[in-house]
Structure formats: C-alpha cells, structure tokens
Amino acid sequence: AQSVAQPEDQVNVAEGNPLTVKCTYSVSGNPYLFWYVQYPNRGLQFLLKYITGDNLVKGSYGFEAEFNKSQTSFHLKKPSALVSDSALYFCAVSPPGYSSASKIIFGSGTRLSIRP
Amino acid sequence: DAGITQSPRHKVTETGTPVTLRCHQTENHRYMYWYRQDPGHGLRLIHYSYGVKDTDKGEVSDGYSVSRSKTEDFLLTLESATSSQTSVYFCATVAGDFPGAEQFFGPGTRLTVL
Numbered sequence: 116a117q118s119v120a121q122p123e124d125q126v127n128v129a130e131g132n133p134l135t136v137k138c139t140y141s142v143s144g145n146p147y148l149f150w151y152v153q154y155p156n157r158g159l160q161f162l163l164k165y166i167t168g169d170n171l172v173k174g175s176y177g178f179e180a181e182f183n184k185s186q187t188s189f190h191l192k193k194p195s196a197l198v199s200d201s202a203l204y205f206c207a208v209s210p211p212g213y214s215s216a217s218k219i220i221f222g223s224g225t226r227l228s229i230r231p
Numbered sequence: 232d233a234g235i236t237q238s239p240r241h242k243v244t245e246t247g248t249p250v251t252l253r254c255h256q257t258e259n260h261r262y263m264y265w266y267r268q269d270p271g272h273g274l275r276l277i278h279y280s281y282g283v284k285d286t287d288k289g290e291v292s293d294g295y296s297v298s299r300s301k302t303e304d305f306l307l308t309l310e311s312a313t314s315s316q317t318s319v320y321f322c323a324t325v326a327g328d329f330p331g332a333e334q335f336f337g338p339g340t341r342l343t344v345l
Contacts, residue, residue, distance in 0.1 A: 119273075147330060147331040149331075149333060151334075151336075156338070156339075157338060157339075158235070158321055158323075158336030158337050158338050158339055159274070159321070159323075159334070159336040160336070161333040161334065161335070164331055164333060166330065166331040205273060205274070209330075209331065211330075216262065216264065216279075216323070216325050216332060216334050217262075217264070217276065217279045217287065217289065219276075219334070221273035221274040221275075222273050223271050223272060223273045224273050
C-alpha cells in the first residue's frame with residue numbers, strides 16, 4: 116500500500132539553528148512530493164513541491180527540501196529557524212501518472228516548535 | 232486563503248441531526264475537495280468534485296454526501312451526524328488538472344457532534 120510517514124510528531128529547535136522535518140514515502144515509480152504548512156486556526160498553505168529535475172527544491176519563507184530517491188525521502192529544511200516558523204507541517208505524496216489531486220496522500224503532520 | 236471560504240467556521244450539533252458544510256471559491260477552479268483532519272491521521276479525503284454535478288468518493292466517504300450545482304460551491308452533508316464525525320473539515324481546490332498541481336485550502340470548519 117502507498118503511504119507517507121512523518122516519523123516525528125514534534126520537532127523542537129532553538130531560533131537561529133538549522134531545522135529538519137523528516138518525510139519518507141512508499142510509492143512505486145517517481146511520485147510528486149509536496150510540503151504544506153498549517154498555522155493555528157488556518158488552512159494548509161503550499162510551501163514547495165518536487166516534480167522532476169534538481170533534487171533540491173526551494174520554496175516559500177526560506178524553506179527547501181531535498182528529494183532522495185534511494186532513501187525515498189523528502190526532508191524539509193531551513194538553515195536558520197525563526198520563531199514564526201512554529202507551525203504544523205505536512206508532507207504529501209501524489210503517485211505518478213495521476214494529475215488529479217484525488218490520489219494525494221498526506222502524512223500525519225509534524226509540529227515544529229521554535230524557541231527564542 | 233486563495234479565495235476559498237467555508238461556512239460555518241464552527242458548529243456544535245447533536246448526534247442524529249443533519250449537518251451541511253459549505254465551501255465557496257472565487258477562483259473558478261474545476262476541482263474541489265473535502266478533507267477531514269484528525270490528530271495522528273493528517274488529512275483524509277472524503278469526497279471530491281471534478282466539475283459541476285461530477286463527484287466521486289474519497290478514502291473516508293461513509294456517512295457523507297456532497298453536491299456541486301455551481302462551479303463555485305461544494306457542499307458536504309452529514310445526513311445523520313455521529314460523534315466519530317467530530318473533526319475539522321477542510322475544503323480545497325486545485326488550479327488545473329496537471330501533474331503536481333498544488334492545492335489551495337480554505338480556513339476550515341470545526342464540527343463537534345455531541
């Protein structure tokens with residue numbers, strides 16, 4: 116079965132330090148990969164995506180993600196965390212061959228907490 | 232929230248009562264989706280629509296129905312609400328039917344079924 120895993124329910128980082136939020140997937144072929152962020156009492160907002168090409172993808176608010184095909188991972192990273200980065204982060208995977216978002220699988224989410 | 236509104240934003244209801252949630256979009260997007268968000272489960276797709284009067288089931292469709300009579304409106308109905316349907320419900324759209332299209336989400340509706 117196709118799946119997405121975010122192994123950490125919560126990640127705590129000091130402001131100014133680098134951060135990583137992990138995501139691994141189990142999908143056959145070359146999937147489309149996404150990161151979304153959810154601030155309190157808001158809907159999800161798109162951060163970045165990997166479709167093809169360069170394994171390092173840059174997105175909004177200084178975030179980037181690295182696609183690693185051999186490890187089937189798509190970890191979200193930021194060189195220097197801000198307190199305002201504190202939010203809930205979701206990884207999502209869309210199996211290849213589907214253009215409709217009806218096949219997107221979301222991870223369970225990772226709460227990122229940045230302490231001043 | 233990319234021109235997507237949801238109403239109501241909060242609702243408390245009793246078991247057995249019907250409930251309808253509304254999603255309204257101003258982007259003229261063809262595809263619309265209803266998700267529920269529960270702790271530990273991320274987002275799970277309930278139903279989606281690929282055009283006016285064209286809908287299909289998602290992963291967790293039991294107990295839910297949808298209707299789409301206009302491009303801009305997508306309604307989610309709980310015919311007889313149960314406590315297991317207590318959740319936060321999100322509507323989403325995509326701009327087009329192309330690989331890797333990102334979704335735009337509404338602000339959510341928090342539903343409590345007592």
